[in-house]
Amino acid sequence: MGVTSARARPTQAQRRARTRGALLEAAARGFSKDGYSALTLERVAAEAGYSRGALYHQFASKEELALAVVAWVEETWWPVMAPLISDADDPVEALIAVARNHAVFCRRDIARVHMVLSVEFSGQDHPVGRAIEDAGRRVVAEFARLIEGGRDAGLIPPGPPPRVLAMGVLGGVEGLVINLAGQVPFDELLAERVVRGVLGLPSAL
Amino acid sequence: MGVTSARARPTQAQRRARTRGALLEAAARGFSKDGYSALTLERVAAEAGYSRGALYHQFASKEELALAVVAWVEETWWPVMAPLISDADDPVEALIAVARNHAVFCRRDIARVHMVLSVEFSGQDHPVGRAIEDAGRRVVAEFARLIEGGRDAGLIPPGPPPRVLAMGVLGGVEGLVINLAGQVPFDELLAERVVRGVLGLPSAL
DNA sequence: TACTATACATACATGTACGTATGTAACCGC
DNA sequence: GCGGTTACATACGTACATGTATGTATAGTA
Numbered sequence A, B: 001m002g003v004t005s006a007r008a009r010p011t012q013a014q015r016r017a018r019t020r021g022a023l024l025e026a027a028a029r030g031f032s033k034d035g036y037s038a039l040t041l042e043r044v045a046a047e048a049g050y051s052r053g054a055l056y057h058q059f060a061s062k063e064e065l066a067l068a069v070v071a072w073v074e075e076t077w078w079p080v081m082a083p084l085i086s087d088a089d090d091p092v093e094a095l096i097a098v099a100r101n102h103a104v105f106c107r108r109d110i111a112r113v114h115m116v117l118s119v120e121f122s123g124q125d126h127p128v129g130r131a132i133e134d135a136g137r138r139v140v141a142e143f144a145r146l147i148e149g150g151r152d153a154g155l156i157p158p159g160p161p162p163r164v165l166a167m168g169v170l171g172g173v174e175g176l177v178i179n180l181a182g183q184v185p186f187d188e189l190l191a192e193r194v195v196r197g198v199l200g201l202p203s204a205l
Numbered sequence C: 001t002a003c004t005a006t007a008c009a010t011a012c013a014t015g016t017a018c019g020t021a022t023g024t025a026a027c028c029g030c
Numbered sequence D: 001g002c003g004g005t006t007a008c009a010t011a012c013g014t015a016c017a018t019g020t021a022t023g024t025a026t027a028g029t030a
Helices: A012-038 A041-048 A052-058 A062-087 A091-105 A109-121 A127-152 A162-179 A184-199 B012-038 B041-048 B052-058 B062-087 B091-105 B109-121 B127-152 B162-179 B184-199
Strands: none
Touching: A012 A041, A012 A052, A012 A062, A012 A109, A012 B012, A012 B109, A041 A052, A041 A062, A062 A091, A062 A109, A062 A127, A091 A127, A091 A162, A091 A184, A109 A127, A109 A162, A109 B012, A109 B109, A127 A162, A162 A184, A162 B162, A162 B184, A184 B162, A184 B184, B012 B041, B012 B052, B012 B062, B012 B109, B041 B052, B041 B062, B062 B091, B062 B109, B062 B127, B091 B127, B091 B162, B091 B184, B109 B127, B109 B162, B127 B162, B162 B184
16 A cells, blocks of 8 residues: 555644635534524534534634634635726626526525624624625725716716715615525526616616 | 693503614524524613513513514504505505615614514524525515416516516515615615516616 | 444534513612 | 502522633644
8 A cells, every 4th residue: 555645644733724725614504594692512523524623623703703704705706806896897797697696696505604703793783794894895996986887878877976885775675585595596687687786877677 | 741641651551662673673682683693681671771680570481572573574664655555556666665665664773674684594494594585585476476366467568477576576675785785875776776677677767 | 344434423512592680770668 | 558469689509601711622833
């Protein structure tokens, strides 16, 4: 034997990365389902196939775990959306593409994390709340930029300030997608309709 | 003295009703802000100006308090919305009126209760979750009825099933209103736009 | 091969929030 | 006015979740 030894016995760094990934995914699903306070680290560890010891070996606290999950989700979200924005012909198309793909993205049970934690921590002075709000602000800023571009190009009629429209689009799409979980073809279609509606565009379909 | 004795010393039933109301309102605000698990009954009682003893004298458990809050909010919501539905000229106008007034309704910090608890308990097999889902189902059923009426009258173009549209409208409006808390003139306007958008109607403004 | 560090489990300590039991003062019917 | 009930406060027990300390086996290194 000794053959394929490179794969049979993973290195420590590989083990560490694997467990960390498993714990992060379990935590994301858990927060998504139960929220922050209701989710116990015991369940996170168990669902990942480990014990709480493993969890505390990788994350200093429940709070740090949540922060890591938020960062992880954001790092998964942007690489999906960024090309849609840069490849789109015009800002409106970009916004619609992001909305549709956000609906698709949220079909994974991972992604209610944002809304759940946002709802649970909004207004509080909590690090997790701040992280969530920061992530939201980045999306809103990007949306507002696109909306301004659309206004300048005459594609979006005048009306409320771009920032307000951006917050409306984000909230509307997120709320719709959460309420339409599982309605597979329609979640995407109606996400587009929310964008068109909030922006004051005529419906295309 | 002895004058105005009727107002100076309230009867027991009056005291009970007053405390119950104060506790319910404090609980509604609390759930709205902190969610279910994160809110402690100590804080509810304190903010209402009582002790936990008073709370447990009126409500058997935290769960029962939450159920009472859900019922109380629903009993506040429907009397506002029902006349809008019956007075409206057509189903689309009714839906828009409800959406706009829901935005106004949610300016009170009371009314995030629905979304917060819904997010926290969705999928769980918990009495509070069931109560929330029941309340949501009643709204969706009413919306679906209106949408069907609008389809029959040719006011709403064909597309996804009425129930799906109804869930989309509810989710979209709720999400938008939560994200637009405090944006006073725009929350109402954009709530209408979400309805128009999801239903596939041309934008009127 | 021996020695250390790392990955993870197990056991323990602490805090906190729920629920209950008990106490007290004010109200109500007789 | 008096016994009983009601409204509420205070004190207590208990369960559970977080965080910590300790133990063990395996990977890395000399």
